[in-house]
Amino acid sequence: xxAVEVVEVEKHYQxxxxxxxxxxxxxxxxxxxxxxxxxxxxGSGKTTLLNLIGALDTPSAGALRIDGxxxxxxxxxxxxDLRRDKVGFVFQAYNLIPVLTAxxxxxxxxxxxxxPRAARRTRIGQLFAELGIGELLDAWPGxxxxxxxxxVAVARAIASMPAVVLADEPxxxxxxxxxxxxxxxxxxxxxxxxxxxxxxxxxPMVLAQAERVVRLVDGKIASDERRGETVAGAVAAPVA
Amino acid sequence: xxxxLTIAWRNLWRTRRRTVISMSAIGLGLALVVIYGGLVSRLMxxxxxQLDTTGLGHFEVTAAGWRQxxxxxxxxxxxxxxxxxxxxxxxxxxxxxxxxxxxxxxARGNEAxxxxxxxxxxxxxxxxxxxxxxxxxxxxxxxxxGILVGEQLAERLKLQVGHKLRLxxxxxxxxxxxxxxxxxxxxHTLSPGIGQRRVLISRxxxxxxxxxxxSAHQIVVQIDRAADASRWAGEARAxxxxxxEVLTYADIYPIFEAMESLVNGAxxxxxxxxxxxxxxxxxxxxxxxxLERTRxxxxxxxxxxxxxxxxxxxxxxSFWIATLSVALGxxxxxxxxxxxxxxxxxxxxxQMGEGIEFGGTVMRAAFLTEFSVRAALLPALYVYLMALLxxxxxxxxxxxxxxxxxxxAG
Numbered sequence: 102x103x104a105v106e107v108v109e110v111e112k113h114y115q116x117x118x119x120x121x122x123x124x125x126x127x128x129x130x131x132x133x134x135x136x137x138x139x140x141x142x143x144g145s146g147k148t149t150l151l152n153l154i155g156a157l158d159t160p161s162a163g164a165l166r167i168d169g170x171x172x173x174x175x176x177x178x179x180x181x182d183l184r185r186d187k188v189g190f191v192f193q194a195y196n197l198i199p200v201l202t203a204x205x206x207x208x209x210x211x212x213x214x215x216x217p218r219a220a221r222r223t224r225i226g227q228l229f230a231e232l233g234i235g236e237l238l239d240a241w242p243g244x245x246x247x248x249x250x251x252x253v254a255v256a257r258a259i260a261s262m263p264a265v266v267l268a269d270e271p272x273x274x275x276x277x278x279x280x281x282x283x284x285x286x287x288x289x290x291x292x293x294x295x296x297x298x299x300x301x302x303x304x305p306m307v308l309a310q311a312e313r314v315v316r317l318v319d320g321k322i323a324s325d326e327r328r329g330e331t332v333a334g335a336v337a338a339p340v341a
Numbered sequence: 342x343x344x345x346l347t348i349a350w351r352n353l354w355r356t357r358r359r360t361v362i363s364m365s366a367i368g369l370g371l372a373l374v375v376i377y378g379g380l381v382s383r384l385m386x387x388x389x390x391q392l393d394t395t396g397l398g399h400f401e402v403t404a405a406g407w408r409q410x411x412x413x414x415x416x417x418x419x420x421x422x423x424x425x426x427x428x429x430x431x432x433x434x435x436x437x438x439x440x441x442x443x444x445x446x447x448a449r450g451n452e453a454x455x456x457x458x459x460x461x462x463x464x465x466x467x468x469x470x471x472x473x474x475x476x477x478x479x480x481x482x483x484x485x486x487g488i489l490v491g492e493q494l495a496e497r498l499k500l501q502v503g504h505k506l507r508l509x510x511x512x513x514x515x516x517x518x519x520x521x522x523x524x525x526x527x528x529h530t531l532s533p534g535i536g537q538r539r540v541l542i543s544r545x546x547x548x549x550x551x552x553x554x555x556s557a558h559q560i561v562v563q564i565d566r567a568a569d570a571s572r573w574a575g576e577a578r579a580x581x582x583x584x585x586e587v588l589t590y591a592d593i594y595p596i597f598e599a600m601e602s603l604v605n606g607a608x609x610x611x612x613x614x615x616x617x618x619x620x621x622x623x624x625x626x627x628x629x630x631x632l633e634r635t636r637x638x639x640x641x642x643x644x645x646x647x648x649x650x651x652x653x654x655x656x657x658x659s660f661w662i663a664t665l666s667v668a669l670g671x672x673x674x675x676x677x678x679x680x681x682x683x684x685x686x687x688x689x690x691x692q693m694g695e696g697i698e699f700g701g702t703v704m705r706a707a708f709l710t711e712f713s714v715r716a717a718l719l720p721a722l723y724v725y726l727m728a729l730l731x732x733x734x735x736x737x738x739x740x741x742x743x744x745x746x747x748x749x750a751g
Contacts, residue, residue, distance in 0.1 A: 152745050155643065157642075157643055157744040157745040158743065158744075178647050178648065178649070181642060181645050181646060181647040181648070181650075182645065182647070184642075184643060184644065184744075185645020185646075190640075190643050190644070192748075196636070196637075198348075198640065199637075200348055200351035200352050200355065201343055201348070205343045208343060209641075209644060210644050210645060212344075213644065213645045213646060213650075214645075257644075
């Protein structure tokens with residue numbers, strides 16, 4: 102079962118009297134364990150596509166399936182549960198919750214899934230250790246560097262072992278070295294644990310690491326280039 | 342522990358200054374309601390429960406028409422039988438009076454007075470001023486010539502204990518009657534009017550002077566709770582028949598209840614105004630808070646928080662603001678009402694004298710407050726209700742936002 106299936110998806114916006122077609126009949130299948138980049142110029146529809154895959158927005162037409170679950174007709178509550186269970190997010194601006202420590206940020210999704218506190222603490226402790234951010238467990242977002250925040254954001258995104266992790270320009274706010282370290286970490290999680298990543302980027306360095314690059318132009322897929330093999334097994338193994 | 346209440350609590354302190362200002366404003370509003378309520382409650386309570394300040398009692402029995410004509414002839418027929426039949430609670434105090442207007446002449450002048458012929462022991466129970474003798478003493482039961490005068494009257498006529506006085510009245514048969522009395526004591530009262538006009542002699546002496554035999558003009562009843570006056574008066578009316586008139590203090594002085602309604606109305610309007618301001622304060626705080634953190638709520642929704650979870654998050658913040666405000670408001674309000682129950686918060690004695698006459702009774706011009714935790718809990722509950730009510734709008738608004746729109750905010 103693919104991690105993501107996008108079938109003839111369209112997204113239209115109304116800008117005054119004009120209808121803007123942000124996505125025009127996009128079809129895409131992302132298998133489990135892929136490390137895929139969505140590239141394209143500004144306004145090409147990258148963020149719109151990620152928002153639709155992440156069930157943050159609804160398509161004007163077409164169908165979306167996440168881990169085999171069809172999003173059509175789902176209520177707001179059901180979509181929230183689907184995001185909780187099957188999607189992880191890494192935002193360009195990190196978006197850690199400022200009143201929660203790094204560990205609590207990562208724990209938050211597990212608490213939404215009603216995981217017992219002790220099990221949550223253990224899971225997050227192990228995860229942070231594996232990602233090399235163990236020293237950040239009790240750190241507050243406001244006291245962390247951008248790179249540290251984004252690594253915590255990745256930890257939060259994968260804490261509940263979602264079917265797919267969506268990262269919108271994850272390195273855009275980071276310097277070259279920190280950005281590369283972050284992508285290396287994501288790549289390692291993909292290789293070692295089969296975590297499915299879909300990320301949008303402009304950054305050539307990031308694109309160079311992607312195993313599959315889908316290019317969008319004017320809301321349509323202009324190219325779909327595969328550079329390597331998808332991780333064997335294609336089923337995410339628990340991290341840490 | 343990262344439950345909704347914890348996150349809400351931490352969020353509250355992200356804008357410490359705003360939280361403190363909101364909390365202080367709401368808390369002070371609540372404190373004002375509590376203090377004002379305590380003040381008025383004590384005021385009205387005193388006024389109602391202490392009608393013995395003027396000797397008015399909670400209800401009276403007179404011959405039919407006496408209130409209107411004040412004629413000495415209109416005595417209560419079969420007084421002893423009426424007293425026997427009078428339905429009153431066991432704890433009630435009952436006094437019988439012979440009443441008249443008269444002229445009091447002393448060595449330094451004369452004054453028009455109202456004469457109360459009373460049984461001293463019974464009258465002590467319903468007239469507070471008989472417990473406030475400043476010179477001399479209450480005459481003995483068999484003292485047919487003893488008279489008590491008020492401080493103001495004593496001052497005007499330059500009276501001292503032992504001075505002789507001549508009291509002239511119109512008798513029940515229409516003739517003039519007069520007798521000599523000797524001042525046995527001077528009483529103090531909060532009411533300057535009573536202090537200036539009223540004189541008390543024994544009921545036997547008054548009956549003889551007025552020629553009313555063993556009868557009397559008025560039976561005064563003081564019960565435990567002023568609120569029960571109507572019920573007991575109604576029973577007395579039914580039992581004693583049409584030859585007598587039974588009137589409560591509220592019947593005699595309707596302004597008393599009108600004032601009470603007015604005061605209660607003022608409290609209600611004042612409280613509504615305060616709660617309105619409380620609501621505005623909380624609404625403003627929550628709207629600002631939600632507006633500033635819309636993106637954050639979008640992130641929470643992206644992570645899987647349901648719309649109801651977002652709603653609860655905002656309501657939880659409002660709950661904390663209300664809790665802190667209530668703690669502050671009750672702290673200040675109860676402290677002041679406690680202090681005010683021991684020494685007057687407001688004292689108009691210098692401007693208005695010791696007492697203020699009001700609707701048939703007299704209140705002290707030094708206003709005390711009633712300390713009641715129970716009474717303060719109701720306004721506190723209203724603050725909670727208001728907090729949750731007004732927070733519903735911003736909470737509902739942000740919880741209804743699509744995650745993608747919330748994430749674009751800010």
